[in-house]
Amino acid sequence: xxxxxxxxxxxxxxxxxxxxxxxxxxxxxxxxxxxxxxxxxxxxxxxxxxxxxxxxxxxxxxxxxxxxxxxxxxxxxxxxxxxxxxxxxxxxxxxxxxxxxxxxxxxxxxxxxxxxxxxxxxxxxxxxxxxxxxxxxxxxxxxxxxxxxxxxxxxxxxxxxxxxxxxxxxxxxxxxxxxxxxxxxxxxxxxxxxxxxxxxxxxxxxxxxxx
Ligand code: SIN
Ligand code: MN
Numbered sequence: 657x658x659x660x661x662x663x664x665x666x667x668x669x670x671x672x673x674x675x676x677x678x679x680x681x682x683x684x685x686x687x688x689x690x691x692x693x694x695x696x697x698x699x700x701x702x703x704x705x706x707x708x709x710x711x712x713x714x715x716x717x718x719x720x721x722x723x724x725x726x727x728x729x730x731x732x733x734x735x736x737x738x739x740x741x742x743x744x745x746x747x748x749x750x751x752x753x754x755x756x757x758x759x760x761x762x763x764x765x766x767x768x769x770x771x772x773x774x775x776x777x778x779x780x781x782x783x784x785x786x787x788x789x790x791x792x793x794x795x796x797x798x799x800x801x802x803x804x805x806x807x808x809x810x811x812x813x814x815x816x817x818x819x820x821x822x823x824x825x826x827x828x829x830x831x832x833x834x835x836x837x838x839x840x841x842x843x844x845x846x847x848x849x850x851x852x853x854x855x856x857x858x859x860x861x862x863x864x865x866x867x
Pocket of ligand 1: 796803805821838840859861
């Protein structure tokens with residue numbers, strides 16, 4: 657089993673939880689999904705600005721205007737959302753188990769950050785109240801360049817910890833940490849392993865309670 661670093665109670669960083677071969681296969685999947693029909697788009701948030709990341713949702717679509725999950729890409733091109741492949745859902749459950757938690761995900765948000773990509777501080781709180789209350793975790797998997805991931809408290813202003821999420825790393829935050837503010841401060845270009853067939857960083861977050 658890979659090591660587990662407790663960032664906060666019930667927020668565990670699992671360095672290199674994905675073996676190199678698994679990372680390469682997952683990177684190829686992400687590339688194919690992103691380049692395919694109903695692939696990458698850049699969400700426009702409520703304030704009107706474009707996010708600094710490309711996105712594809714699997715299972716359910718996260719609408720950046722309404723902050724709701726839906727069956728079609730209502731804030732973009734109206735296409736039907738792609739299904740969440742069973743093997744990816746199983747992978748998320750395996751990683752959650754390695755952190756001592758459980759998930760039966762119904763959605764995966766795949767993010768693609770290039771140099772300059774980032775994500776502002778936010779809480780993941782658009783899933784069903786039952787799953788939030790139960791502390792069902794978010795399972796995050798990273799491939800490619802290292803990210804400076806920031807995690808804080810339950811208000812924006814609380815002190816924050818920086819976690820360097822490298823290729824193959826998992827981060828599982830549930831239970832008492834399910835609603836912590838977090839974001840991506842920056843990507844460290846050129847830090848990912850070679851041979852993955854892309855530059856930049858993929859991050860997959862698996863969630864339960866989007867349906
Ligand atoms: C997210 O918070 O939704 C994505 C985090 C990441 O890219 O590591
Ligand atoms: Mn998030």
